Amino acid sequence: MDYGWCRCSTNETKQDIDRQRRELKKLGIKEENIYWEYVSGSKDYKVEWNRLLSVLKCGDSIATTEVSRLTRSTKQLCEIIEIARTKQIKLIIGTFVVDCTNEIDPMTQGMLLMWGVFAEMEKAIISQRVKSGMANAASKNIAIGRPKTTIENLPSSFLRHYPKYVAKEINVSELARLCDLSRQSIYKYISIYSQKEVGSYVK
Known part of the structure; x- marks a missing residue:
């Protein structure tokens, strides 16, 4: 194969x-x-x-x-x-x-x-450039890093297919492939969405 x-x-x-x-x-x-x-x-x-x-x-x-x-x-x-x-x-x-x-x-x-x-040397060079860029941004008080993922900015593909996962029509791997996302991201988004569901029950 x-x-x-x-x-x-x-x-x-x-x-x-x-x-x-x-x-x-x-x-x-x-x-x-x-x-x-x-x-x-x-x-x-x-x-x-x-x-x-x-x-x-x-x-x-x-x-x-x-x-x-x-x-x-x-x-x-x-x-x-x-x-x-x-x-x-x-x-x-x-x-x-x-x-x-x-x-x-x-x-x-x-x-x-x-x-x-x-390949290892290239990674080291990229890492060095990133650190230099971050230091430069920090010196100018520019916010660095990606925005925090919240319930408001979850990918639309995840929100579209998530109900199928909840209904046990698909598993995590199938959900990841449908959304074109990694399994790690899917687990993260499930956790974020689950917190919202728990919050709605508490209210």
Whole structure:
């Protein structure tokens, strides 16, 4: 089975994750086999990534657009390569195929790790720029950070499909796919909406 993996750091880059999904579809990956998540590339635990790993079987493949979508940590990249070896699957990065069903040649492994180093370095540069921008904004008393999510600004797609979840017609994963949101965001929005419902009962 061929699976796809997409990742963005935040849902502010929705356009980018849609591009990744389109590119994976062009490679022949079916929509239902594409796993995606809004999470930092260096975070140790990724919910959807672990769901993907749980369904893999020997001979399957994971396709992604670039190494940085898998991780921005060289250490984690080494762990991913080891997982691929253990499960005997293929990693497809863009048009580059890493066949982990057999022994990886030193040149291929060296190239992968070099990509990992560049991805990690890019993250460090971005982080440095963000910190510099935040410091500059703070010095000018400019408010920084995204607006707090409240019941008033929940996504319309969530409000439209949430009743189906309440009626147990769909589960969290299906709700996330219908809303084109991550499971983490869905759990957050459910919590916010539930607080409103509790408040209405108290009144």
